[in-house]
Amino acid sequence: MIIPEKLCGIIGWPLGHTMSPLLHNWGFAQLGLPLTYMAFPTPPDRLETFLAGVRALPVWGLSVTIPHKRAVMAACDHLTERAKAVGAVNTLYWRDGKLWGENTDVAGFLAPLHAQEDLPQKAIVLGAGGAARAAVAGLQELGLTVFVSARTLEKAQALTDELGGTPLPWEERTQALDGAGLVVNATPLGMSGERQEQSPWPAETWTPSMTAYDMVYNPLETRMLREAKAAGASPIDGLSMFVGQGLEQFRLWTGQELDEKEARSLLAHALGL
Numbered sequence: 001m002i003i004p005e006k007l008c009g010i011i012g013w014p015l016g017h018t019m020s021p022l023l024h025n026w027g028f029a030q031l032g033l034p035l036t037y038m039a040f041p042t043p044p045d046r047l048e049t050f051l052a053g054v055r056a057l058p059v060w061g062l063s064v065t066i067p068h069k070r071a072v073m074a075a076c077d078h079l080t081e082r083a084k085a086v087g088a089v090n091t092l093y094w095r096d097g098k099l100w101g102e103n104t105d106v107a108g109f110l111a112p113l114h115a116q117e118d119l120p121q122k123a124i125v126l127g128a129g130g131a132a133r134a135a136v137a138g139l140q141e142l143g144l145t146v147f148v149s150a151r152t153l154e155k156a157q158a159l160t161d162e163l164g165g166t167p168l169p170w171e172e173r174t175q176a177l178d179g180a181g182l183v184v185n186a187t188p189l190g191m192s193g194e195r196q197e198q199s200p201w202p203a204e205t206w207t208p209s210m211t212a213y214d215m216v217y218n219p220l221e222t223r224m225l226r227e228a229k230a231a232g233a234s235p236i237d238g239l240s241m242f243v244g245q246g247l248e249q250f251r252l253w254t255g256q257e258l259d260e261k262e263a264r265s266l267l268a269h270a271l272g273l
């Protein structure tokens with residue numbers, strides 16, 4: 001039995017169900033590392049105290065989720081260029097006694113796109129929240145022309161003012177691509193529950209020259225992906241991003257790699273697939 005000597009975990013509020021403990025504890029066990037990963041539900045009024053504790057306890061690394069992704073930035077000694085570009089941190093790690101903030105959502109978002117043979121030239125990101133920020137930053141890195149459409153136009157405007165790209169009213173979102181390009185769903189439409197049968201993109205406007213990238217991963221095949229596939233478009237599901245951001249965190253904390261396919265199959269199994 002390996003007795004854990006150091007702690008990793010995830011902070012957020014409300015935390016709800018998260019697959020991160022499963023992924024990281026599996027990885028630590030695979031490599032025989034004396035680390036354990038826990039869920040730390042952390043209300044906003046306890047965040048400062050929690051982060052002070054991180055400097056006193058053997059905390060090796062943290063994942064950060066809603067609503068703390070911006071608030072933790074002030075507690076970091078350094079921010080990576082990506083974290084600065086996105087304006088949000090989802091990972092804390094130590095280097096030479098300094099606490100760094102990184103955003104691995106960008107690497108996770110880009111992972112399945114790097115695997116594509118031909119990247120489109122244009123993309124539209126649907127939604128203007130935290131996930132959309134990571135997508136826009138990643139697409140800018142790839143040099144694509146980026147549009148952002150959100151039901152609250154002011155939020156798309158504010159996001160593009162800060163990160164680049166062109167805002168589009170929600171009603172005009174299908175006009176951005178002229179039938180070819182990448183559509184990224186960064187809204188909760190399609191998630192299991194009451195929004196499962198919703199799609200942010202009209203079924204009749206998919207073409208075989210389009211790629212549908214859904215950040216929602218539960219269910220794995222959302223209505224958007226189902227309709228895109230039926231029209232001959234290429235689908236990318238949200239589990240690839242989730243695995244990609246998690247493996248990047250694992251790399252930052254341990255300097256070691258996990259097998260992407262094995263990690264994906266572990267999480268797919270946990271999702272009941």
Ligand code: NAP
Pocket residue numbers: 066105108126127128129130131132150151152155185186187188189191215216217238239241242243245
């Ligand atoms: P968020 O910050 O709450 O942003 C959600 C965005 O969706 C907002 O722009 C919101 O608009 C919009 N929206 C909500 N309901 C809508 C509706 N009925 N119609 C149109 N737009 C709507 O959430 P987030 O953190 O960006 O996450 C968004 C999605 O990405 C979630 O499903 C999340 O699970 C997924 N995600 C996946 C990964 C991954 O690793 N695969 C990582 C992060 C997030 P308003 O501001 O007007 O409400």
